[in-house]
Amino acid sequence: MEFAHLIKSPRVEKVVVHRSLHKSVEGVLCITGHHLIFSAGGENPDEFWMIHRIIDLVERKPNTPPAAGGTLTLKCKDFSIISFDFHNTEELSNVSASLECLSSIENQSLYYPFFYQPVYTAIEDGWTAFRPETEFSKLVMQQQEDWRISYVNKDYSVCSSYPSAVVVPKGVDDDILVAAALFRVGGRFPVLSYRHEGGAVMMRSSQPHSGPNVKRCREDEKLLNSVLKPGMRGYIIDTRHQSTTPTPKSKGSGGFETESHYPQWRRIHKPIERLQSLLESLSKLVEACLDNGSSMDKWLSRLESSQWLSYVKETMNCACLVSQCIDQETAAVLLHGGEGLDSTLAVSALAQVILSPDSRTVHGFEALIEREWIQAGYPFVQRHHRSALSNTVSRSKENAPTFLLFIDCTWQIMQQFPCSFEFNEGFLLQLARHSYWSQFGSFLGNNELDRYQLQLSSKTVSLWSHLNRPEVLRSFLNPLYEPNNRVIWPSVAPMSVNLWPAMYLAYVVEPNIYNNAWGDIAGICELDKELRSKAQRLRRQLIDLERDAISKGLLDSPSSIGTVFD
Template sequence: MEFAEFIKTPMVNNVTLRRPFTRSLEGTLCVTGHQLILSSRDEKQEEVWMMHSMVDSVEKRLSGAGGTITLKCKDFVHMYLDMPSAEDCLNVAASVEQLSNIHDVSLKYPFFFRPLFDIMENGWDAYQPEREFSRHKEISEDWRLSYVNKDFQVCPSYPHAVIVPKVVDDETLVKAAGFRMGGRFPVFSFFHRESKAVLMRSSQPMTGQSGRRCKEDEKLINSILGKGRRGYIVDTRAQTVAKMAQSKGGGYEPEAHYPQWRRIHQPIERRQAFHDSLIKMIEASSDSGATMDKWLSKLESSAWLTHIKDILTTACVVAQCMDKEGTPVLVHGAEGSDTTLLVTSLSQLILDKDCRTVTGLAALIEREWVQAGHPFRFRCAKSAYAISKQRHESPVFLLFMDCVWQIWSQFPCSFEFNESFLVMLVQHAYFSQFGTFLCNNEAERKSYTLRDRTVSLWSYVNRPETIQKYINPLYDPNPVVIWPSVAPQSLNLWNSLYLRGQVNPGPQDEAWTEITKIRQYDKELTSKVNKLRRQLASLTREAVTAGVVLPSAMDGGGGGDESKTH
């Protein structure tokens, strides 16, 4: 396929771009295979590049001789292109609509992108399973890296290497995979150093109506328990839903076959409900003419914040089992690639201070989402404005980032990254010049040779000058567990993301800039004071060595009786 066949009008003069809270820009619009490029005619020669993949829907309105194209983007921003003629308006709108809906992965922009920055560290190597496993020296005696899935035959959505109990051989893993939906057998997710508790994740067992059992699966799960110890299985489905799954061949772990495990049902809505909820929430947010009561009613009926509450509640339950009781936890829902990952990743954010840094959050996303097989290509194909709804779409990762933001808002000093970092990650999940979120799993990434043909987002993020842009000036490392509140009054709408077209970010940006300056001045002043203290200590030592008698601190450094008379 040639991109040129979709581009009827490659260049249009006298086009005006209008964006919220930004001055209008007039210039020449060029339509390429992956970008809309607007070059202005002013002295600064400003250029605006807009990827077709960022567009969720295209609307056109003709007026007089010209027309206006409205681009509703996946990151909830609206942009308007005022065109000089109706023909150009219709042609450009048709081109953008077709180019923004290309489904062939090999034709996506990341395959054509060439970075203008030096790659200091290859992001594809940054968080490989081998490297992550080497960080957990405490578990090396009881756990091992298994390459049973090196050809992706055992589980198509798992990476080539997984961490499993050392006492379980690969043959047992293969049989356990046959008992779990999609082959997603229980694997290591996280080790809580303080309590020595382990977090695992999987998909649902295929017990079915006949109550089928798998001794290999039982052996795998029980192998992480010591003698007389118990563990928790946290199912993200309601008990009725889990029982209904049995009629379709799924189910849950029967207590008779897993006597050392206590099953807890923490209901989170299925991913199918998330997309409708997002659409309703964005509709409510876009209704600028609504009264307060109507707006609050529409927001409540969207159930978006309810989903967030349920997800955070379940993550807190898992974290509490591990931190307070020191018990191992296995988390699963149905497929094990959506709500399961929401819970395991947020539990780690609550328990582990390392996950609250820039590189720590990147590592968490890589191992718990990208490598764990969250189908980004399916889930993030469209956002809230798409005219047609695809069956596999769901804003699961967006919900994760929203939950991270909720915790970040409650503990603003405990996170190294700022809000802009979270917004940036959301944007790259939906449209990006990098290949990190392009496919559904590692098997797909390997088939498209992403490692060799595209650049990893982490190659960009892990550069010192990039990290600096996303540093939270209020950051004060907090080594303890943080417990977010899930009370209704503690959860808020993420204005900086969802209301980017209604709320001017300028004042808030200015405030953060001023805070950054103050913190920088404070650091410089502290550094100077510490330097003076070191110099004073050095001079004191030299004076003592030379036998000089220094004034006593008790008499204020004065000289004898005269100082006492004042």
């Protein structure tokens, strides 16, 4: 397909743009295959580029005849709203039709990452930075005799949404895995997600095909029981509502693990909303945030009725329960919801943020995103095709902001433990935004099979290659960071969960006040480091002078002067 066929008016002059927190200006609007470009000259030169995939909804409002022209409004996935005033009705119609087509292309090979050419040389290849074989030793630590990497899914025939390599108990052979996959929705049999330093493990899967006759699968039972040591119990944390669980069972399409077949496992329901409910909630939240005319009472009412913060709290609460079972009870946990693609991954990733100090570092968090979201088969393209400002007509039942929910939960924990994270909120904002639109290929594809068929590693640039460049990474480091090797326990009380201003109010409240404050903090921290360094150099000089004086007989014994700077 040629992009030129979709662009009816590649250049339009005398267009007036209206953006929040910016003055309205007149300029030239240009449309290319992947970007909308607006340039304003004169006394106040201005230029901005918009990648087409950031557009969530295109709205066209022609002026009432005989007046020509009209207004084109673009509602974006970063929750910004940009309007363009046209003097010509035909140009308005052409630009609107072009942007509707260009922002809705479904063929991923036509997305911008396949055309993007970086102007820098990558220090490391992000596509090979987090291979399963590399992460395996970190995941199981010193217990490699209990676990192994299985390539039973090397051709993706066992489970199309799983990667080619998964970590499973060493005592379970591949035949058992195949049988267990047939028992689980989508073939997502239980695999290792995390192993705690005390030996307790977290596994994740999809719901079982127990069906109306409550059928069993001995291979699935053996797979789960193989992670339990003698006298040990496990917990099955189900993120579905208990009232809805019998529904898939009655249809024969799903169900739950029956206690009589899994006597060593206790099932607990910790419901988390998913898919359409989450997207509707986010839409209500964003609409409330963009309404500058609300009174205080109305704003608080709309914030509460959106239920977004309640869903954040529920997700954090479930992750804390999983973490408690693992850390305080040294129990094994199997985590799943329905398909094991949304709430399952959100909770498994968030529990690791709580439990693992490594997941709170830049490299460790990148590995977590890669392992628990990208490689685990979260369907980014399906979920992020539409976001909060789209309308119900353009949405599908596959659209959902589950990954954004996880990012929000991580930010909540960062607010409670501001010194325990190596990265700042800007890092989280970048990850959330690149997951919806990007010049990089890391979040393309719905699973590893998709990425293999698209040849992303050879045809696109990895986001990690960009973020890990020293000059880029420097801006995402937390100046208050002090390594914390302990488990961190966030509060899930309602008053502890807050609205994230930089995410949801970025186009309503001027962000400079936050940026300037963090800039001052970073400057103070740099000055503190410099003073500490100078103090250490002075200490060493004093010790050297002391030793020299003792050797020359000018001083009988060392004084305490060298310890002043300790």
